[in-house]
Amino acid sequence: MKKCLLTIIAALLLAPGVFAGPKRLAVKVPIANVRSGPGQQYEILWKIGMYHPLVVLEKSGAWLRFRDFEKDEGWIHRSLVGRIPAVITVKEKCNIRSGPGTQKPVLFTAEKGVPFKVLKRKKHWIYVEHADGDRGWIHKSLVW
Numbered sequence: 001m002k003k004c005l006l007t008i009i010a011a012l013l014l015a016p017g018v019f020a021g022p023k024r025l026a027v028k029v030p031i032a033n034v035r036s037g038p039g040q041q042y043e044i045l046w047k048i049g050m051y052h053p054l055v056v057l058e059k060s061g062a063w064l065r066f067r068d069f070e071k072d073e074g075w076i077h078r079s080l081v082g083r084i085p086a087v088i089t090v091k092e093k094c095n096i097r098s099g100p101g102t103q104k105p106v107l108f109t110a111e112k113g114v115p116f117k118v119l120k121r122k123k124h125w126i127y128v129e130h131a132d133g134d135r136g137w138i139h140k141s142l143v144w
Contacts, residue, residue, distance in 0.1 A: 022055045022056055022057065023055070023056040024053060024054070024055050024056075025053070025054055025056060025064075025066075025081040025082060025083060025084070026051050026052060026053045026054070026081060026082065026083075026084040026085075026086035026115070026117070027048055027049060027050055027051060027052040027054075027076075027080060027081055027115075028050070028080065028081060028082040028084060029050065029080050030049065030050050030131070031047050031048075031049055031050075032047065032048050032049075032052075032076055032077075032080040032081075033047055033076070034046050034047065034048055034074035034075065034076055035063075035074060035075045035076070036074065036075065037075055038060035038061060038063030038065070038075050039063065039075075042075065045074050046072075046074070048068075048076075048115075049115060049131060050115065050131035051084060051086040051088075051115040051116055051117045051130075051131055052068070052086070052088060052115040053068070053069070053086040053087060053088055053115060053144065054066035054067065054068050054076070054081070055067050055068075057073070059078075060075075062077055062078050062079070063075050063076070063077055063078065064076055064077075064078050064081065068088075069088050069090060069113075069144035070113075084117055085117065085118035086115055086116065086117050086118060087115070087116055087118055087126060087128065087138075087143035087144060088113060088114065088115045088116070088143060088144050089110045089111065089112055089113060089114045089115075089116075089138075089142055089143055090112060090142065090143060090144050091112060091142050092111065092112050093109050093110075093111065094109060094110045094111075094112075094114075094138060094142040094143075095109055095138070096108050096109065096110060096128070096134070096136035096137065096138050097136055097137045097138070098136060098137070099137055100122045100123065100124075100125030100127070100137045101125070101137075102139075104137065107134070107136040108134060108136065110130075110138075114130070115130075115131075116128035116129060116130055116138070116143075117129045117130075117131075119135070121140075122137075124139060124140050124141070125137050125138070125139055125140065126138050126139075126140055126143065
């Protein structure tokens with residue numbers, strides 16, 4: 001009996017996702033409303049755009065309570081988010097470069113709070129795409 005119980009506990013501990021941390025998702029529509037509660041009857045607190053990453057804290061029916069990179073919390077309908085690898089800039093001025101390295105030319109800069117879809121990674125660099133289609137490389141220290 002004891003051996004059987006230990007086997008079951010071990011299997012649960014090794015099962016994928018059983019003790020996984022918070023789920024990270026990103027907005028998959030151009031603009032999404034963030035609400036004060038789990039339903040359309042709740043106040044719209046603010047709006048977030050495509051690829052905005054968030055960490056799910058709680059589920060209530062079709063609604064998700066989340067926290068973002070600034071530790072702000074709100075509710076969003078689950079149909080508006082997906083498992084999209086995404087990052088958001090956390091510094092006031094972030095250089096987006098033509099290649100993975102500080103010696104590469106700057107293509108454009110992004111202010112704090114600009115979300116990007118992650119296309120690939122190379123060591124400490126991330127190849128990203130903005131919702132408008134602009135692409136480039138950003139250092140991982142500049143994003144959440």
